[in-house]
Amino acid sequence: MRLSSLLFLVCFFTVAMSQCAAAAKARHFRWEVSNMFWSPDCEEKVVIGINGQFPGPTIRAKAGDxxxxxxxxxxxxxxxxxxWHGIRQIGTPWADxxxxISQCAINPEETFTYRFVVDKPGTYxxxxxxxxxxxxxxxxxxxxxxADGDxxxxxxxxxxxxxxxxxxxxxxxxxxxxxxSNPFRWIGEPQSLLINGRGQFNCSLAAAHTPGAKQCAAAGNRHCAPVILPVLPNKTYRLRVASTTSLASLNLAVGNHKLTVVEADGNYVEPFAVDDIDIYSGDSYSVLLTTDQDTSANYWVSVGVRGRQPRTAPALAVLNYRPNRASRLPAAAPPATPAWDDxxxxxxxxxxxxxxxxxTPPPPATSDRRIELLNTQNRMGGGHVKWSINNVSMVLPATPYLGSLKMGLRSALPSAARPSDxxxxxYDVMRPPANPNTTVGDNVYVLAHNATVDVVLQNANALARNVSEVHPxxxxxxxxxxxxxxxxxFRxxxxxxAALNLRNPxxxxxxxIFPxxxxxxxxxxxxxxxxxxxxxxxxxxxxxMGVIFAEAVDRVSELPKAAVSCGATATALMAGAGGHV
Amino acid sequence: MRLSSLLFLVCFFTVAMSQCAAAAKARHFRWEVSNMFWSPDCEEKVVIGINGQFPGPTIRAKAGDxxxxxxxxxxxxxxxxxxWHGIRQIGTPWADxxxxISQCAINPEETFTYRFVVDKPGTYxxxxxxxxxxxxxxxxxxxxxxADGDxxxxxxxxxxxxxxxxxxxxxxxxxxxxxxSNPFRWIGEPQSLLINGRGQFNCSLAAAHTPGAKQCAAAGNRHCAPVILPVLPNKTYRLRVASTTSLASLNLAVGNHKLTVVEADGNYVEPFAVDDIDIYSGDSYSVLLTTDQDTSANYWVSVGVRGRQPRTAPALAVLNYRPNRASRLPAAAPPATPAWDDxxxxxxxxxxxxxxxxxTPPPPATSDRRIELLNTQNRMGGGHVKWSINNVSMVLPATPYLGSLKMGLRSALPSAARPSDxxxxxYDVMRPPANPNTTVGDNVYVLAHNATVDVVLQNANALARNVSEVHPxxxxxxxxxxxxxxxxxFRxxxxxxAALNLRNPxxxxxxxIFPxxxxxxxxxxxxxxxxxxxxxxxxxxxxxMGVIFAEAVDRVSELPKAAVSCGATATALMAGAGGHV
Incomplete structure (x- = not known):
């Protein structure tokens, strides 16, 4: 147990709270979500912003806060x-x-308070x-x-x-x-990639190296001006890289610079050096970069598409060796993104x-249960295209599970039939499904408290021949x-x-899961x-394409009313009131 | 009291329900609202449809049903x-x-049941x-x-x-x-007008008479094929005309034919004949048309914009004298829409x-209260543009009024300050507001039960000089x-x-309200x-641009739980339960 965790426990159980003030504090934020006009890639569209910002404000805290x-x-x-992606919400599942699943959606004009502990340092x-x-x-x-002292x-x-x-x-x-829709319409590839909410559409910051591209303006529109990353020579920087893409699998490289991977998803990893890193949607990494190159130049940070045939140009940012001018674009070509299908x-x-x-702690040596989840692409009702898990495509209920399961509301609960382990x-994973028909269902797996669970995610061929996609x-x-x-x-x-890595996973x-x-x-x-x-x-x-793990819901403490004030949970609680409205 | 109303009362109070079956019945509908692709004017967009239809299904019923x-x-x-526009919801205010105001919005995947009596024949x-x-x-x-028998x-x-x-x-x-937004962005004029959900964009069905227009296809796309209205010669037709426009004030004319107005908003009016009718958003009319013209021709139904400088072409439909072919477009020019500013x-x-x-019953000879509502266009916070009533721009609460007022929930209630009568x-209605600043508020007027209330809607100049708009x-x-x-x-x-019409309004x-x-x-x-x-x-x-009339809420009978299962009403009722979740 790290010091920060210890401190947290101490703070939790001690009455000498004054000691804890410095170590762990509550950080309050008042946010309002709204639609607003924004030009992430210099084309004006409507985005969902927070407090008038896109992306939303960065939260910075210390472990235990x-x-x-x-x-x-x-x-x-x-x-x-x-x-709060990567935060485990230990003891606060209603804040997930x-x-x-975990709560009723917040209605327009309503305020919901998320309160949770960030127990572990990392990039989230x-x-x-x-x-x-x-x-x-x-x-x-x-x-x-x-945490302080760690x-x-x-x-x-x-x-x-x-x-x-x-x-x-x-x-x-x-x-x-x-x-x-039926017939199904695929959304296609994104128009642009964004770094900190900024991208280039129909132009390139490195047009000289990009056949047919016109040069993007290097300044101007505050929404889409290039991202400039000022650094000093001969220093080591921690790049915190996270991907919240809708579709794209990404690769990031910095011209002339090696990257040393040290963290993944808020967990330390054994350091290793690479020229570029892959980042799938939902991933986060910390990589160390040392500014040991020619100090007279700036360098490209390039983010391109992998895993799908790219129709989206790489996003570029500038690693700006100070005191070079930020506006001095690198003369070199940006690092090329590795072939999408390599x-x-x-x-x-x-x-x-x-x-x-x-x-990194080792895993338990044995598991109590193994759940094998086959990912297939299917059709339903002739024209709808679905992704299914063990041939059931997940649909979500009107009443969130956390409330309905805790209150035992049969009518709002998932079907009695449990999904298959x-x-x-x-099943021949190398070919399209012999019978592509699928159904929709709850996909709720009930897990025993403290059980060690293995899950094997099994990829397969999609509906079209010779297509199998990446799924993070x-x-x-x-x-x-x-x-x-x-x-x-999986055999x-x-x-x-028998060949799984139990030593240092x-x-x-x-x-x-790879194709x-x-x-x-x-x-x-x-x-x-x-x-x-x-x-x-x-x-x-x-x-x-998902499942639900319901875990010892009877041990969850009292739910905030605001998390259950919809659907069958609200109805049941109001009926309990017995009062006439 | 008309026969239909009498029958309704009889059905309501009698135990001999068998007698009422023929006179008043319950008509059940199962509807699902969803977004879908549709091409109302042959340009594909997303519309909100019901059961896959746009416009939604027509409800047809008899008075008392x-x-x-x-x-x-x-x-x-x-x-x-x-x-349900025009239905008074007598005794069922939660179904409005x-x-x-009257209910919590229905959440995704939830079903709400609207149950109400249509007590009066008419076009709604x-x-x-x-x-x-x-x-x-x-x-x-x-x-x-x-109703049957009426x-x-x-x-x-x-x-x-x-x-x-x-x-x-x-x-x-x-x-x-x-x-x-701040700065404010006006939505501009609509791209097209629709008749029964179909319109023409960037083309005209009467291109020969429309300089610069290209001819629309007379068939093809099922969403936007021209509306054909088959009629037999020498008959009288009741045209039920209603407008649910977002912005446009409309005028409807039928080439060569007179129109006799007989109903407005579900109420009979003294018949009068005209060449065309104005229809504002929210209006409905019945007009009688006799097919007494040359039987060898078809005739245009033309719907154009009035009240604002039109940038939207008229929508056309074809009055098809049978047995002429429906596809035979009228050779004559469509009736011209009267000048927008006449x-x-x-x-x-x-x-x-x-x-x-x-x-039509006469009004009470005197009123108990007169509320004068000045409509002004204003600014708030520098750039937001608002419409205000007596200088307060209406905002709606998270918790619907019907529930919060009935339950007396102070925190969810409108501010204690009552808006002004x-x-x-x-105030100089002929000029822009001397002080254009406004505030937002509840605009809730509490009306005494059975009081006779006069409202005088007073129009004024908008923010720009020499602009005053139409408001239905x-x-x-x-x-x-x-x-x-x-x-x-208003003097x-x-x-x-003293000069108001109390005789036959x-x-x-x-x-x-006119400019x-x-x-x-x-x-x-x-x-x-x-x-x-x-x-x-x-x-x-x-x-x-609105106000709220709260009327004897204490006399409203028990509200359906589904109408109050949100916001402060849900919280209060759940708290009343006292149960632990």
């Missing part, structure tokens, strides 16, 4: 919630910010988790420093924060209609991410150990299960609540 | 309600379908009443025939239903952001609308008598009040509930 966000919904007709972010509001721009950074297991002189996203010119409303390279990067020796060995799966309420990856069908106890909250491959994770169900586990690609989640 | 609509919200993140419609959802296409017709006071051989609207290519989300003509039409002799005689004001929960209109400032008891639910003019109405506060009274122009309402 309590974050208190009074979130007012300033949208006109839409509900809203915010998920998932509509239909927050985002909308209702409909596709994340893709509309509802996101921001959440950075947790080590130290990171690496040194650096300064920090640079890079929140990456992608951006569509079509509204999310139109996107959602297309994804829900999955061998992607795997090589991902497989290098391991727990940090002496820091396995999909059967016969994100777990709420937990970190998990990534025990291993493999190609083709179970006889084969792959990394702890993460997001894990990718036609599998990924095995392990976690301990020690956090009572109801937790989503889903593909972090926004349209994939909208199309049903 | 009970309408039961099980409304499921199939939107992804937005609440929804439906207002006004978010923040329904529409969304949350944010600007009406402008997104959430509307349809509601037509109530006379007769209309005029004869006709057939009916034609014409639901008129206007249509913007920008989404309502973008529109709302602009209207709420307000003398507009007034002449409106002033001719009077109660039907021997049918008068604006003072000194719609009252919920009531019909009212329109006692008179005038130009300039009160000394002048105009028409009963209506919507009344226009720089005033309109006086009277109604009896005999319908306990909370009722909106507002300009029916969607962006004007969004900008605060």
């Amino acid at each position: 309590t974050i208190v966000v009074h979130l007012k919904n300033g949208l006109h007709t839409e509900g809203v919630v915010i998920h 910010g998932t509509a239909s 972010f927050y985002h909308g988790h209702y409909g596709m509001q994340r893709a509309a721009g509802l996101y921001g950074s959440l950075i947790v420093d080590v 130290e990171e297991p690496f040194k650096y002189d300064g920090e640079i924060n890079l929140l990456l996203s992608d951006w569509y010119h079509e509204s999310i409303y139109t996107q959602m209609v297309g994804l829900s 999955f061998a390279r992607s795997k090589a990067f991902t497989y290098r991410i391991l727990g940090r020796a002496g820091v 396995t999909f059967g060995r016969g 799966w994100h777990l709420h309420g937990h970190d998990f150990w990534v025990l291993g990856y493999g190609d083709g069908a 179970g106890d006889a084969g792959d299960a 990394p702890l993460r909250n997001t894990a990718v 036609y491959g599998w990924t095995a994770i392990r976690f301990v169900a020690d956090n009572p609540g109801v937790w989503a586990f889903h593909c972090h690609i926004e349209p994939h989640l909208h199309m049903g | 009970t309408i039961v609509v099980h409304l499921k919200n199939g939107l992804h993140t937005e609440g929804v309600v439906i207002h 379908g006004t978010a923040s 419609f329904y529409h969304g009443h949350y944010g600007m959802q009406r402008a997104a296409g959430l509307y349809g017709s509601l037509i109530v025939d006379v 007769e209309e006071p005029f004869k006709y051989d057939g009916e034609i239903n014409l639901l008129l609207s206007d249509w913007y290519h920008e989404s309502i989300y973008t529109q709302m952001v602009g209207l709420s 307000f003398a003509r507009s007034k002449a039409f409106t002033y001719r609308i009077l109660g039907r002799a021997g049918v 008068t604006f003072g005689r000194g 004001w719609h009252l919920h929960g009531h019909d009212f008598w329109v006692l008179g209109y005038g130009d300039g400032a 009160g008891d000394a002048g105009d009040a 028409p009963l209506r639910n919507t009344a226009v 720089y003019g005033w309109t006086a109405i009277r109604f009896v506060a005999d319908n306990p509930g909370v009722w909106a009274f507002h300009c029916h122009i969607e962006p004007h309402l969004h900008m605060g």
Whole structure:
């Protein structure tokens, strides 16, 4: 147990609260979410902003602090919630910010208070988790420093924060209609990639090196002026990189500079140096960069698309070696993004991410349960396209699970039929589904308290031949150990299960499954609540690619009324009142 | 009391229910609201549809029937309600379908049941009443025939239903952001006018008579194919015309044919013949048309813009004299819409609308209270543009009034300060406001039970010089008598009040105020509930142009839980439960 955790416990149980004031404090924020005009890539559209900003304000705290966000919904007709991605919400499952799962969406003009402890230092972010509001721009950074007196297991002189996203010119409303339509309409590729909310559309900052591109203005519009990252020579910087893309898998490189990976998803990893890093939606990393290059130049930071045939130009930012002028664009070509379909390279990067020796705890040696989740693309009702897990596409209920499960409301509960822990060995993951028909369902897995659970995510061929996509799966309420990856069908106890890495697997909250491959994770169900586990690609989640883990809900303490003041939970509680209105 | 009303009462109080089955029945509808792609004017956009239709299904009933609509919200993140425009909701104020006023918005995936009696025959419609959802296409017709055994006071051989609207290519989300922005952005004029949900954009069905226009296809796309209205020669048709426009004031004419006005807003009027009729948003009319023209031709139905400088082409439909082919477009030019700013003509039409002799009841001879509402355009916070009533721009609360007032929830209630019944005689209605600053407020007027209330709507100059706009004001929960209109400032008891028409004023639910003019109405506060009274122009309402009448709320019977399961009413009722969640 690290000092920060100890301090937190001490503060929690001691009556000598004065001692704790310095170590852990409550940080209060008053936020209002609203639609506003913004030009992330110099094309004006409507974004969801917070307090008039896009991306939303960065939260900066220390491990052990309590974050208190009074979130007012300033949208006109839409509900809203915010998920604190990577924060485990230990003891506060109602603050996880998932509509239909952990709380009732906040109605227009209402304020909901999120109050939770950031117990672990790391690079996190927050985002909308209702409909596709994340893709509309509802996101921001959440950075947790080590508690006073603690130290990171690496040194650096300064920090640079890079929140990456992608951006569509079509509204999310139109996107959602297309994804829900019969015939189905795919949203296509994003129009631009954004670094800290800024991108370039129909132009390049490095036009000289980009055939056919026109030069973007290097200044001007405050929404989309290039991101300039000032650094001093011969220093080491910690780049905090997180991706909240709707669709795109990304790769980040900095011209001429090596990157040393030291953190993934708020957990330390064994350091390793690379020329570039892959970042899937839902991932966060810290990488160290030393400014040891020619000090007379500035350098490109380049973010490009991997994993899907890119139709979106890389986003560029400028690493500005001071005292060079910021406006002096690098003369060199930006680093090229590796080929989108070089999955061998992607795997090589991902497989290098391991727990940090002496820091990352090892997983339990055995598990109590293994859940195998087959990801398939399917059709429903002839024309709807869905993603399914073990052939059931997830739909979310009107009444959030945390309330309905805790109150035992049968009518609002998931169907009595439990989803399957396995999909059967016969499925041919290399071909389109023999029978593409699917159904919708709850996909609620009930986990025993403190059970050690393995989940094997099994990828497969999509509806079209020779297509299998990348899916980054994100777990709420937990970190998990990534025990291993493999190609083709998982071979179970006889084969792959015996070869999993129990020695130094990394702890993460997001894990990718590669095309036609599998990924095995392990976690301990020690956090009572109801937790989503889903593909972090926004349209994939909208199309049903997820499951729900219901974990010892009877041990959850009293829910805030505001979290259950909708649907069947509200009706039941009001009926309990017995009063006449 | 008409026979239908008598029958209703008989059915209500008798135990011999079998007798009533034929006279009054419950008509059940299962509707689901959802966003969908549609091409109202052949340009594909997203509309809000019902059961996959746009406009929504037409409800047809007989006076005395009970309408039961099980409304499921199939939107992804937005609440929804439906207002039954013109239905007084006697005894069922919670079914009026006004978010923040009569009920909690229905959450996504939830179903709310609207159950109400259509007590009076007439031409009505329904529409969304949350944010600007009406402008997104959430509307349809509601037509109530006379009860069995009753007769209309005029004869006709057939009916034609014409639901008129206007249509913007920008989404309502973008529109709302602009209207709420600082600096303010006006939504501009609609791209097209629609007849029964169909219009022509960037083309004309009568291109030969429209300089510069290209000819629209006369068939093809099922969403936007021309509206064909088949008729037989030498018959009389009742045209039911209603307008649910967002902005446009309309004029309707049928080539070569006279129109005899017989009904306005579900009330009979003294018949009068005209060449064309003005229809403001929120109005409905029945006009009789006799097919007494050359039977070898078809004729244009033309709907054009009045009251604002038009930038939107007229919508055309074809009155198809059978057995002529429907595709044979009229050779003649469509009737020209009268000059937009010929307000003398507009007034002449409106002033001719009077109660039907021997049918329309006269108003009470005196009133108990007069409320004078000055409509001004204002600025707030420097850049926001608002419409204000007696210098307060209406904002709606998170918790609907009907619940919070009935439960006496102080924290959710309107401010203790009551809005003013008068604006003072000194205001110069002919000039921009000397001090354009305004504030926001509740604008809740508490009306004594059974009081006879006069309201004088006073128009004025807007922010720009020499601009005063048309505003059609719609009252919920009531019909009212329109006692008179005038130009300039209302002169009160000394002048105009004494000259009001108490002899044969028409009963209506919507009344226009002309530029720089005033309109006086009277109604009896005999319908306990909370009722909106507002300009029916969607962006004007969004900008605060309305007030609330709270009427004997203590006499409202028990509210359905679903109408109060949000905000402070839900919290209070759940707290009453005292149970732990």
